[in-house]
Amino acid sequence: MAxxxxxxxxxxxxxxxxxxxxAAPSKLAGPAxxxxxxxxxxxxMGNIRKVFPDHWSFLLGEIALYSFVILLLxxxxxxxxxxxxxxxxEYAGTYELMRNVPMSEAFASTLAISFDVRGGLxxxxxxxxAAMLFVAAMTVHMLRVFFTxxxxxxxxxNWLIGVGLLSIGLVEGFAGYSLPDDLLSGTGLRFVDGLxxxxxxxxxxxxxxxxxxxxxxxxVIARLYMVHILLVPGLLLGxxxxxxxxxxxxxxxxxxxxxxxxxxxxxYPFFPIxxxxxxxxxxxxxxxxxxxxxxxxxxxxxxxxxYNPAQVTAGSQPDWYMGFVEGAIRIIPNWETxxxxxxxxxxxxxxxxxxxxxxxxxxxxYPFIEAWITGDKSEHHLLDRPRNAPNRTALxxxxxxxxxxxxxxxxxxxxxxxxxxxxxxxxxxMRVAVFVVPVLAFxxxxxxxxxxxxxxxxxxLHGSESNIIVRSPDGGYxxxxxxxxxxxxxxxxxxxxxEALTPNGEKVGRTRQRLSRWFADGQVPTPTAEEIEAxxxxxxxxxxxxxxxxxxIESSExxxxxxxx
Amino acid sequence: MxxxxxxxxxxxxxxxxxxxxxDVDEAAADRAYRQIVGxxxxxPVLVLAFLFVYFGVPKxxxxxxxxxxFQMQTTLLGLTGGLATLLIGVAAIAWARSLMxxxxxxxxxxxAPSPPEARERVLADLExxxxxxGIRRRKLLGTGMAGALGLIAVPAIVTxxxxxxxxxxxxxxxxxxxxxxxxxxxxVNDVNYLPLxxxxxxxxxxxxxxxxxxxxxxxxxxxSAKAKAxxxxxxxDPNSIKIPDSRKDWQVDGILCYSKICTHVGCPISLWEQQTxxxxxxxxxxxxxxxxxxxxxxxxxxxxxxxxPITTDAEGYLVARSDFTVPVGPSYFERDSxxxxxxxxx
Numbered sequence: 084m085a086x087x088x089x090x091x092x093x094x095x096x097x098x099x100x101x102x103x104x105x106a107a108p109s110k111l112a113g114p115a116x117x118x119x120x121x122x123x124x125x126x127x128m129g130n131i132r133k134v135f136p137d138h139w140s141f142l143l144g145e146i147a148l149y150s151f152v153i154l155l156l157x158x159x160x161x162x163x164x165x166x167x168x169x170x171x172x173e174y175a176g177t178y179e180l181m182r183n184v185p186m187s188e189a190f191a192s193t194l195a196i197s198f199d200v201r202g203g204l205x206x207x208x209x210x211x212x213a214a215m216l217f218v219a220a221m222t223v224h225m226l227r228v229f230f231t232x233x234x235x236x237x238x239x240x241n242w243l244i245g246v247g248l249l250s251i252g253l254v255e256g257f258a259g260y261s262l263p264d265d266l267l268s269g270t271g272l273r274f275v276d277g278l279x280x281x282x283x284x285x286x287x288x289x290x291x292x293x294x295x296x297x298x299x300x301x302x303v304i305a306r307l308y309m310v311h312i313l314l315v316p317g318l319l320l321g322x323x324x325x326x327x328x329x330x331x332x333x334x335x336x337x338x339x340x341x342x343x344x345x346x347x348x349x350x351y352p353f354f355p356i357x358x359x360x361x362x363x364x365x366x367x368x369x370x371x372x373x374x375x376x377x378x379x380x381x382x383x384x385x386x387x388x389x390y391n392p393a394q395v396t397a398g399s400q401p402d403w404y405m406g407f408v409e410g411a412i413r414i415i416p417n418w419e420t421x422x423x424x425x426x427x428x429x430x431x432x433x434x435x436x437x438x439x440x441x442x443x444x445x446x447x448x449y450p451f452i453e454a455w456i457t458g459d460k461s462e463h464h465l466l467d468r469p470r471n472a473p474n475r476t477a478l479x480x481x482x483x484x485x486x487x488x489x490x491x492x493x494x495x496x497x498x499x500x501x502x503x504x505x506x507x508x509x510x511x512x513m514r515v516a517v518f519v520v521p522v523l524a525f526x527x528x529x530x531x532x533x534x535x536x537x538x539x540x541x542x543x544l545h546g547s548e549s550n551i552i553v554r555s556p557d558g559g560y561x562x563x564x565x566x567x568x569x570x571x572x573x574x575x576x577x578x579x580x581x582e583a584l585t586p587n588g589e590k591v592g593r594t595r596q597r598l599s600r601w602f603a604d605g606q607v608p609t610p611t612a613e614e615i616e617a618x619x620x621x622x623x624x625x626x627x628x629x630x631x632x633x634x635x636i637e638s639s640e641x642x643x644x645x646x647x648x
Numbered sequence: 649m650x651x652x653x654x655x656x657x658x659x660x661x662x663x664x665x666x667x668x669x670x671d672v673d674e675a676a677a678d679r680a681y682r683q684i685v686g687x688x689x690x691x692p693v694l695v696l697a698f699l700f701v702y703f704g705v706p707k708x709x710x711x712x713x714x715x716x717x718f719q720m721q722t723t724l725l726g727l728t729g730g731l732a733t734l735l736i737g738v739a740a741i742a743w744a745r746s747l748m749x750x751x752x753x754x755x756x757x758x759x760a761p762s763p764p765e766a767r768e769r770v771l772a773d774l775e776x777x778x779x780x781x782g783i784r785r786r787k788l789l790g791t792g793m794a795g796a797l798g799l800i801a802v803p804a805i806v807t808x809x810x811x812x813x814x815x816x817x818x819x820x821x822x823x824x825x826x827x828x829x830x831x832x833x834x835x836v837n838d839v840n841y842l843p844l845x846x847x848x849x850x851x852x853x854x855x856x857x858x859x860x861x862x863x864x865x866x867x868x869x870x871x872s873a874k875a876k877a878x879x880x881x882x883x884x885d886p887n888s889i890k891i892p893d894s895r896k897d898w899q900v901d902g903i904l905c906y907s908k909i910c911t912h913v914g915c916p917i918s919l920w921e922q923q924t925x926x927x928x929x930x931x932x933x934x935x936x937x938x939x940x941x942x943x944x945x946x947x948x949x950x951x952x953x954x955x956x957p958i959t960t961d962a963e964g965y966l967v968a969r970s971d972f973t974v975p976v977g978p979s980y981f982e983r984d985s986x987x988x989x990x991x992x993x994x
Binding site for chain 1: 658659660661662724736740838866867875909912946
């Protein structure tokens with residue numbers, strides 16, 4: 084731990100090479116002093132040389148942030164022409180196939196943006212692609228944080244903020260694609276109407292309050308517009324600010340490597356490296372979404388036509404992030420209770436409201452449940468390699484598998500028509516798969532994690548394969564192994580061993596004890612210092628006996644296999 | 649998961665810094681420099697091209713690219729603007745990666761909690777503040793303020809009660825439980841509003857229809873009415889279907905009429921399997937047997953499709969005998985679902 088501190092004065096690190104920087108303020112001094120005199124800029128700026136660690140997986144959250152900025156920019160452009168009104172007009176724009184068709188002003192203005200405003204269709208498509216990307220990047224970022232254990236103390240609150248961002252991100256996306264009032268978006272709203280109605284006791288009231296009366300009414304688009312451009316973006320903006328502020332306060336987690344500890348952070352300074360890298364990455368994300376908007380068609384509402392409550396297209400699908408709810412709605416058995424003149428629609432309420440509630444509750448609660456099981460109260464700034472927390476990793480993959488199965492079920496009709504199988508068979512299969520596949524995924528993932536742990540252990544004890552095959556005097560073949568560097572050996576062995584809670588002093592309940600034993604169960608022990616020592620001695624003995632001039636050192640295991648041939 | 653006391657292998661400390669090509673080879677650095685400046689120089693060219701496309705390319709021009717048709721203006725605006733944006737990003741990152749100093753630096757972490765003296769100071773300040781506020785001696789100040797703040801939310805929430813009309817039993821009877829169908833209203837084609845003659849329908853045929861009086865409604869009224877009144881008319885061979893006694897006079901020679909609105913979440917249903925008499929909802933695949941009073945045979949829907957009693961008028965056109973006998977569309981809490989047709993009803 085003292086090592087990095089020793090290194091920095093010796094190495095030509097940034098701090099040491101500051102003289103040219105000292106010359107710079109002379110040019111900046113004038114304006115900087117002017118601003119600082121008024122708002123104390125130097126204090127506000129804090130440490131612009133703040134250290135951020137570098138790893139590709141840390142860019143996922145950045146993609147989410149940048150796509151949000153793109154959404155704000157393109158969204159402002161769209162509001163200039165969009166009319167959130169359900170009043171009926173006769174279309175008189177340039178798209179000939181819709182001439183004289185009665186439609187809502189919302190749909191007519193969407194057509195106007197697409198056909199009459201130069202660049203309008205491009206911006207519409209960028210906006211929609213960025214929305215898809217926003218939710219996707221948040222989801223993948225969340226998975227990264229989950230599988231590396233980055234949500235552990237002290238970052239639990241930031242995890243909760245993230246779960247909040249993801250859940251209202253879904254609402255924002257849904258509200259957005261409901262606005263154009265085309266056939267597809269109207270069908271989505273029809274579904275929401277059914278979903279809201281299904282809520283026990285208050286469903287009908289909620290429906291009348293949301294739609295201003297019966298479906299579809301004439302208010303819901305204007306209301307969703309307010310939600311989409313004011314309410315939810317405001318919440319998102321606030322939560323994102325809090326998310327970033329906490330990130331800066333906690334400092335970013337880093338991957339374990341030699342010299343990296345729980346008490347330091349190694350990486351590059353914010354200014355100028357990350358200003359250039361993160362700023363540049365924003366332009367890359369923006370550039371790519373613009374190219375997607377230019378080349379890949381999305382939501383061609385003019386092909387769907389205006390909303391008509393008596394029409395629907397086969398193969399109607401929501402945007403991808405609503406697919407899991409759609410799937411659950413499709414495969415649930417038709418459970419409904421009729422009781423004393425009331426109707427309880429479990430077939431809609433459970434998969435719709437219930438599943439979404441379950442997902443976000445489970446996500447929000449997980450860090451606290453894991454901390455309760457492990458009894459871990461220490462701060463963590465070093466990430467876990469997923470294999471070193473096999474039960475967490477397996478749980479995460481099981482969750483992904485369940486989500487994936489529900490999502491797949493949302494396309495049961497497409498699967499049936501594309502693969503020429505029975506729709507009913509697909510549906511029955513998915514009813515079972517949503518329960519069975521996660522279990523299989525859990526078992527397989529856990530086995531893979533443990534195998535990887537075993538491979539790590541072997542690598543530490545026996546070194547890496549050298550690709551050099553040695554023939555012994557008695558004709559046996561073996562591959563010599565080269566010892567790995569101390570840095571690598573350290574990285575492979577530094578992770579703490581999971582330990583079951585022992586009830587010493589503090590009272591530990593039976594369930595908690597059992598869970599904690601389960602969580603720590605089965606892991607491959609990291610080699611101890613003695614084992615590593617012994618393996619190293621053995622290897623050098625073997626090398627000495629063989630006396631070859633290769634620098635490689637045989638491991639005990641391969642020597643034995645070689646002899647047995 | 650407690651931090652291991654001593655890892656089995658000692659931490660060798662930070663790895664030694666490795667210099668990049670651009671650090672050791674001046675020519676490589678110059679090459680990187682030229683590439684970055686080249687990328688930045690391409691941006692004004694692309695911006696000019698963007699302006700040319702914006703003002704020069706007509707809106708209706710088409711562009712064939714990879715065998716697909718594109719709106720030329722949209723695509724070229726995106727290609728020029730997108731590439732310019734992308735180049736700025738690539739140039740900035742190339743600059744950071746190859747020309748900015750890449751010496752890693754190490755900072756300290758101090759842990760999330762504030763130092764104990766700061767905590768104590770804040771606690772002491774809080775104490776002083778609470779004492780100064782007088783709330784300790786005059787306790788009602790606290791409870792009074794908390795209660796008032798809590799109650800002031802009530803007016804704010806109550807003002808939302810006008811979000812929509814209240815679905816009282818009377819209003820439900822006028823809205824959810826009623827459609828614009830009534831005795832004598834003609835069934836008309838839902839595209840051209842032409843009335844349908846019983847004699848013109850063939851066995852196996854399906855017609856999407858609406859009530860004739862829908863044509864008079866416009867805007868939201870039209871949409872809300874259509875969302876409940878849309879129907880499908882099918883003609884089946886009377887000998888191949890089951891018609892319960894109570895519904896003998898709801899049909900005309902095997903012509904039956906059902907609500908088009910799914911009893912699941914309200915999608916309009918019209919995927920018709922002529923041979924099996926099944927009707928499939930394209931949204932969630934609920935399947936109804938129209939040869940058996942619309943009972944559910946598959947999928948998440950729980951209730952039969954409501955059937956509309958029909959007959960013919962003096963001129964032989966199909967007309968409704970009444971409104972639907974049960975509310976159409978998705979379930980809602982106050983719905984009395986005991987009157988819906990169930991398999992085996994007579």
